[in-house]
Amino acid sequence: MAEESGQEKTEEPTAKRLRDAKEKGDIARSKELATTVLLLSAAAAAMMFGGQVADAMAGMMRFNFSLDRQSVMDPALMFTHLGFSLSEALKSLFGFFLVLLVAAFVGPVALGGWNLSMKAMAPKLSRIDPLAGIKRMFSLKALIELFKALAKFLVVGSLSFLVLLVSKQELFSLGAQDVFPAMSHATEIVIWAFLVMSLTMILISLVDVPFQIYDYTQKLKMTLQEVKDEMKNTEGKPEVKGRIRQLQREISQRKMMSAVPEADVVITNPTHYAVALKYDQSGGGAPFLVAKGADFVALKIREIADAHEVPVLSSPALARAIYHSTEVEEEIPAGLFKAVAEVLAYVFQLKRHKQRQGPAPIDISPDLDIPSELQKDE
Structure with missing residues (x-):
């Protein structure tokens, strides 16, 4: 409408405009923020439960490498052995998976809040339109997403290389250690490296969240004519409002006269x-x-x-x-x-x-x- 009327979208979106957009499932979201919450939660969970998982894995290795010939040759015993191993693995990973499950729900709604829209879930043919897809591929938003992906690759890749460089001596020393101390030491190195690399996503989120809010507001901005039309449709035409006021006066007057x-x-x-x-x-x-x-x-x-x-x-x-x-x-x-x-x-x-x-x-x-x-x- 703005393009057809020649007017620029200079007005901030009204409450009704924002409400209508939310009903359609159109709200500000940041994939980078969701990813950051998930990665940091995974790092925190690894620090909390990493030792427990490493001990459980070490116990499973002892259990699985100490099989006698009779157990190996008996399929029933092997299935029992496998079931026990899987059970122990799931028990040790339960806390880790629980934290990730909570983060998977919290991360996406951290910006924009929870919003269940039936209109957004309704099928739309425009989503499978190849021309619309090509247009989206070469849009400004797609270009920005490309720059964001390159920035993430450069930042995370550079920091990963730096972490490997700093941890080089410790990684080389793992070969000289016994198996179980080496496993514990390797787990510690991986967890801290993962935490440091996850922290870099905070920098990306600090840039992406304000941009998503700005982009969402710009997308919903209105022309002056759209604001006037909305007010007219919301509050009614002047002659209708005048008639309503007249009826209200008449009702009030009848009540007063009684x-x-x-x-x-x-x-x-x-x-x-x-x-x-x-x-x-x-x-x-x-x-x-x-x-x-x-x-x-x-x-x-x-x-x-x-x-x-x-x-x-x-x-x-x-x-x-x-x-x-x-x-x-x-x-x-x-x-x-x-x-x-x-x-x-x-x-x-x-x-x-x-x-x-x-x-x-x-x-x-x-x-x-x-x-x-x-x-x-x-």
């Missing part, structure tokens, strides 16, 4: 704003807003309040202050407690008077105490 009949009082501007308050006397909290609106919504709140005999009081300053400072289902600010308390006291006295349980209330003051920071002119 709470108006339960309100204790509706305070109005009187025409521009309307706020409905409720006070739970048993809960001990502050009065809270159950509905608010301006213009047409304010008119609808007043109509519902009148239909359900909810008291409607005109207090422009208080209505504006509550409308601008409080959201639906929130408690009113502490600065409005006194003014709202006067309104609620009037409303509760009015209810008791209508029920013939008390005298008529005194009208509330038109100049309620509204803090200056909560006052609104419109």
Whole structure:
């Protein structure tokens, strides 16, 4: 797409792009790191279990070179002999193989983590396409892999030659030693030589891992248009998002309107704003807003309040202050407690008077105490 549109891939891959690539099995991997982990684990296992293996092999040699004529001529005894030898060999190598098994699982996922992708396992005809194979053979990545192979050969080969040069005298001296001491000494030389040569892979991995991460990021980079298209597909077109927001507002408004009949009082501007308050006397909290609106919504709140005999009081300053400072289902600010308390006291006295349980209330003051920071002119 970048080539067709003429745009360069300058944008970092998005989270969705990375997630989609991972689902397809496309993640950053380093074969050199996996090889390094395997070789170093093998060297460590050889150092831990090398002596045990050498002793077991020496014991097997003694056992196998001390056969009598009767055992050699009896096939049944020879099979028993072979089974015992194989059993002892496997026992001595069990720890070594166990370490290698763990390293074989850990090494490949050391970079990129564990990822099981069914899409990656699905058969693809493009993998057996000869033209695609030839193209991969002469690609930049193939050239880089060739240089890496040559570098490994030169580094490991040079160090191997150096190790042999340093160990020359010890290797020559093995011929003058008895068999079993020579075997133990030779095992020690091989293990240390193998460890030193394995350590060289760390240098190669230190170069390969950052390169693989960089190459993977470059491969997944996006054009600006791709980022825009992804955002559009992910979040939806503007008109769709607008419709969703409209539906959300309508749902919220219907819920808000259904709470108006339960309100204790509706305070109005009187025409521009309307706020409905409720006070739970048993809960001990502050009065809270159950509905608010301006213009047409304010008119609808007043109509519902009148239909359900909810008291409607005109207090422009208080209505504006509550409308601008409080959201639906929130408690009113502490600065409005006194003014709202006067309104609620009037409303509760009015209810008791209508029920013939008390005298008529005194009208509330038109100049309620509204803090200056909560006052609104419109």
